[in-house]
Amino acid sequence: MPVLNRIAAxxxxxxxxxxHLHANPELSFDCHNTAAYIVERLREIGVDEIHPGIAKTGIVAIINGQGDGPTIGLRADMDALPIQEITGAEYASTIPGKMHACGHDGHVTMLLGAAKYLAETRRFKGRVALMFQPAEEDGAGGMVMVNEGVMDRFAVEQVYGIHNAPNVPFGHFLTTPGALMASVDTAYVYLTGKGGHGATPHETIDPIVALVGMISAIQTIIPRNIYALDxxxxxVTMVNSGTASNIIPEEAMFAATIRCFKPEVRALLKKRFYEIVEGHAAAYGVQARIDYDWGYPATINHAEQAAFATEVAAEVVGETSVNGNSVREMGSEDFSYMLEARKGAYLFMGTGPGAGLHHAAYDFNDEAAPIGASFFARLVERAQPLA
Known part of the structure; x- marks a missing residue:
């Protein structure tokens, strides 16, 4: 079964x-105009309920099917990134320093397209909860929506999402049961020593020497503390210190991104990081402060739902264009919080050649939107079929 003819129209x-969404990007939770635009479209489409103001600017819209049944949740993120766009497109961002460089404009469009079809046809029982989420890139909007009770409030029993994937063949779907994307934690280490003249290092406590030792040592955590198959x-992604070539500074700092798939590995990484930094601080005589940001958990698909989503994707694009056992990746996604709250699955959908995600030249492929919308629509019809 190809793209649904009604959605193709x-x-x-x-x-x-x-x-329109691409030209008017907004960041994090400040998606006020984006939310207003989505609400306008939902009213035109004729959904049954619209609940704005969730997670500040998020929206949940309800479409009732025919007869009693469960509620299935479909999620689209809607925030942009703080990047200056260089696409040169006639619909390029009109807001300096902000652009949809991750395709969330396309995600919203796919969910709106599915909503239009489902509101017209209603060939399903129960309800659909359309979840438009802010702050995926920064702020864990998915966690905030869950914490504000959307799953219980709207009786969502299972939940699904899609992310576009540039440079994956057009229309191909990728997913896997279990961990699909990694957890992400960020560590900031601030060192304080005793500054002085570069010509008299014996009179100082050099934080740069301590920093170099720490960075070298923490690189041993994975090869010497983590099982090779985990x-x-x-x-280490940031290092800052110093103001001149003849001054030993008082302070230095570095930052690191830390990613894995298993909770026990995540805990061990944090434990060893603290042990190494604190031990080296004592050895070098500096003071160390660690700010360890416990970020998004791993995105873990539920096996039954991942297999079901794979079947539905194959209906839309054909079996040869779907890989239900794809490799997992080290990127992260706050849809993970929704999958912790309810059973469900997350998938990648190929959009063909183009600039990569988070690149200033990125642009969502509009030809892919009907495919994603068809997947969402068939997912509902298959999950909650009429008798």
């Missing part, structure tokens, strides 16, 4: 929605 309208990443 929305293609130009969906392109208009997407390009994938993990620890990358």
């Amino acid at each position: 929305y293609a130009e309208e969906m392109k208009g929605w997407r390009r 994938e993990a990443v620890l990358s």
Whole structure:
């Protein structure tokens, strides 16, 4: 079964929605105009309920099917990134320093397209909860929506989401049971020593020497403390210290991103990080303060729901275009909080060649929107079929 014919007929309208969103990006929880635009479209579509103001600017909309039944949740993130766009598109961002560089404009469009179809046809029982979420990139909007009770309030029993994937063949779907994306933690280490003249280092306590020792030592955590088959990443991504070539500074800092798939590995990484930093601080005579940001958990698909989503994707794009046992990746996603709260699955959908995610030249492929919308629509019809 290919892209639903009715949804294919929305293609130009969906392109208009997407390009409006692309031209008007908003960040984090401050998606006020984005939310207002989505609410306008939902009213035109004719959904049964609209609940704005969740997680500040998030929205949950309800479409009732025919007869009693469960509620299935479909999620789209809607925030942009603090990047200056260089696409040169006629619909490029009109807001300096902000752009939809991760395709959330496309995610919203796919969910609106599915909503339009489902509100027209209603060939399902129970209800659909359409969840438009802010602050995926920064702020854990998914966690906030869960903490504000959306799953219980709307009686959501299972939940699904899609992320576009540039440079994956167009229309191909990728997912896997179990861990699909990694947890992400961020460590900031601030060192204080005793500054002085570079010509008299014996009169100082050099934080740079301590910093170098710490960075070298923490690189041993994964190869010497983590089982080789338990994938993990620890990358030092920021180092700052010093003001002149002849001054030993008072302070230094570095930051690291720390990623893995298993909770027990995550806990061990944190434990060893603290032990190494604190031990080296004592050895070098500096004071160390660690700010360890416990970030998004791993995105873990439920096996039954991942298999079901794979089947539905195969209906839309064909079996040869779906990989239900794809490799997992070290990126992170706050849909993980929704999958902790309810059973469900997350999938990647290929959009063909183009600039990568979070790149200033990235642009969502409008031709992919009807495919994602068809997947969402068939997911509902298959999960909650009429008798």
